[in-house]
Amino acid sequence: WDHPALKGKYRGWNGASANHNYHWHDAIHSGGGSCGPNATAPCDDHSHGTHTMGTMVGDDGGANQIGMAPGARWIGCRNMDVGVGTPTTYIECFQWFIAPTDLAGLNPDPAMAPDVINNSWGCPTDEGCNPGNFAVMQAVVENVRAAGIFVAVSAGNGGSGCATVNTPAAIYDASFSVGATGDHSDTIAGFSSRGPVTVDGSNRMKPDISAPGTCIRSSVPGNGYGDCWDGTSMAGPHVAGLVGLMISAVPAVAGDVDRLEDLIRDSAVHPTFTGQCGVT
Secondary structure, three states, rough: OOOOOOOHOOOOOOOOOOOOOOOOEEOOOOOOOOHHHOOOOOOOOOOOOHHHHHHHHOOOOOOOOOOOOOOOEEEEEEOEEEEEEOHHHHHHHHHHHHHHOOOOOOOOOOHHOOOEEEEEEOHHHHHOOOOOHHHHHHHHHHHHHHEEEEEEEEEEOOOOOOOOOOOOOOOOOOEEEEEEOOOOOOOOOOOOOOOEEEOOOOEEOOEEEEOOOOOOOEEEOOEEEEEOOHHHHHHHHHHHHHHHHHHHHHHHHHHHHHHHHHHHHOOOOOOOOOOOOOOO
């Protein structure tokens, strides 16, 4: 959390000292890699979270202006143990974001909830997500959205085949799923998962939008920078940062997830794309 590009943007930092109550929660209660379990300060055991957070808000005040919304403030919840999560850990973080608590998990306060959550993860079958329990996490995501929180979710890296958006939380209508573009001409990245969503029988169109996700430079643990990371994980935080910018420009749209999604879709560019999926 104290990376030079992130520290000044952390909501728990007042410029002189840190208070992690209401700004950090750890859903990893055993294991935890280099961070250990139940970390009491934001800790990254995998590098992934530091990189995605940098794309959202990162700016060291110098040459490393890596963030979409460097005026925004961030809070965090660790839902993966060295890159592996479970439905339980994912749901625990979603619930915490609706009403963040102190470090003891007490005194929840919905007024401390964020405007937008970035979710650069998917829950495949080997983590315990399958059609038999999709509805459980779906209900949680719908509750997060109903609380006025925008849920940005990476679409996955299962492309280029069709029907490869196939894991929670990217499959849900309540999520705003993000694919990855591959170069400056906005062509789709070959690895970017495509719809429609068939795993739950919905045939839902996904992703909802695409954003830069190829050779992205951002912060990494150790106060350094990763110069060329690929993935829809890198695309999702661009959209989360965009939501922050939109709310800063028009504060009245905060909490109006439908309006925010419509504005993003209506203002997006529409490059020519061959090889469409789900078109009859």
